[in-house]
Amino acid sequence: MANQQVFERDIKDHWSVKYEEAQFPSVQKGWILPVDRWKDFDPFILMAEDWFKRGTFSDHPHRGFQTVTYVVDGRLEHIDNAGGRDILEPGDVQYMNAGWTARHAEEAVGEDIAHTLQLWLNLPKDQKKTPTTYQNIYREDAPTASFEGGYVKVFSGNIAGVQGPLNSVVPITLSEINLEKEATYTHLLPETHNSFVYVLSGDLTIGSSNVNLKKHGVATLTFNEAGNDENKSEIKIKANSRRTRLLVYSGKPIKEEIVPYGPFVMNSMDEIKQAYRDYHNGLFGPPAK
Template structure:
């Protein structure tokens, strides 16, 4: 206990409730969990979108210069890429993509399902923007489960509670799904130098020095020049049964970026070059 008291204790830095906009068929609704215009606050994360959509919303399209981490909340998500990959992800599954120098894929609802997803854009250091394109599916049952008093954790990425998640991003991150029953208390540990945020999928909880409810986002304080080997604590107490939180963390990259359309580069000239390369066929054939 004394050792834990010496650890950096996380606090809520900022908090907001996601606002949603309705769209016409086949897209249904979108909300910005992390709005793109605040990427400097979220570094190494760029944005996170929450979407409800049916088949035909995200057909074949390109990406370059960043990574994505997509969590399926509900429905089924079919992923197709032009490297021959095709799979269906179900609730609780996660897909990682390193777009690298040239990804071309499609993400769609399956049959009549309404896919409900959270897609996080994760930055790449500029010297890794030309890396090979990689896709990795992490099915919910493959994520190690840690039983805790009044609930359980699912570790998708990073080392949490002595378990290592299977997701292997080029920029190391942690991603943990925390499930708690009413009244359960849990202390989450993260590297103290990681920028971190959480999203409330369901229920309600006291988190550090504040309270979050369903659809609430909270960014957390961290030690910007901290020791990457040192841990910090995040105290959580659930107020409702079936409280479920996603906690993300990553070490800031501290480089200027230009997010524009489906690309994230270091300058507008590089963005224009990405569009030229796509139109010249350098991203390969369509994903279909």
């Protein structure tokens, strides 16, 4: 039997993140994935890059989606109203399934300026009432696979023969790829997954059309939407500078209409209004403090 042909991915779109200064205690913000393009990014909704001091993201509610937060620099203190509290450091990841009634705070520690990337990941309509859960993945607990000139650290999914520890309601892959200058790497992903990359540092060439991305660069990738979930696809990456580091995210589209509004993501405006009523009526529980 002939070998299954591997779908070769290319760049669908790419851009550089633009940043704006924010009002204290927030410092600066940029939109890696702007929310008005969520249909292009499905199952991902938005991704924000934030620099902030303590008091920016104090007690607040969520409903109807998941978050995946990567700490770039500084320290991030997680506090939730179920008694959870922990401190995440650079390279750590926190996953939250907001489900039906999340209420938490995400604070910089002490005088730190926390620098984070927060991805919002949709929940299917039939999963929006699931219980709220949190999972911290510390950098040293995410397995790595080495290759000539670099290594890939796997936070979620089965990548390069290793399984990441993150367990999301909607399965995704999340990998951090580190390369030295002139190193090449072929990253494998399920061919049916929508995917994007974000460059944390360095300079690289990616895809069959050899698109150049530098620090703060974002690219969405082509994928085989009509393919087989079990089949792999590949995206080729070459580093043009030392210490090139990027994140690769992928997930299968959910294909449902959503309404992202404030801290909630539901399937209709009526459900958004109900979420606000439930919050103001105390159904999300006591404050996180």
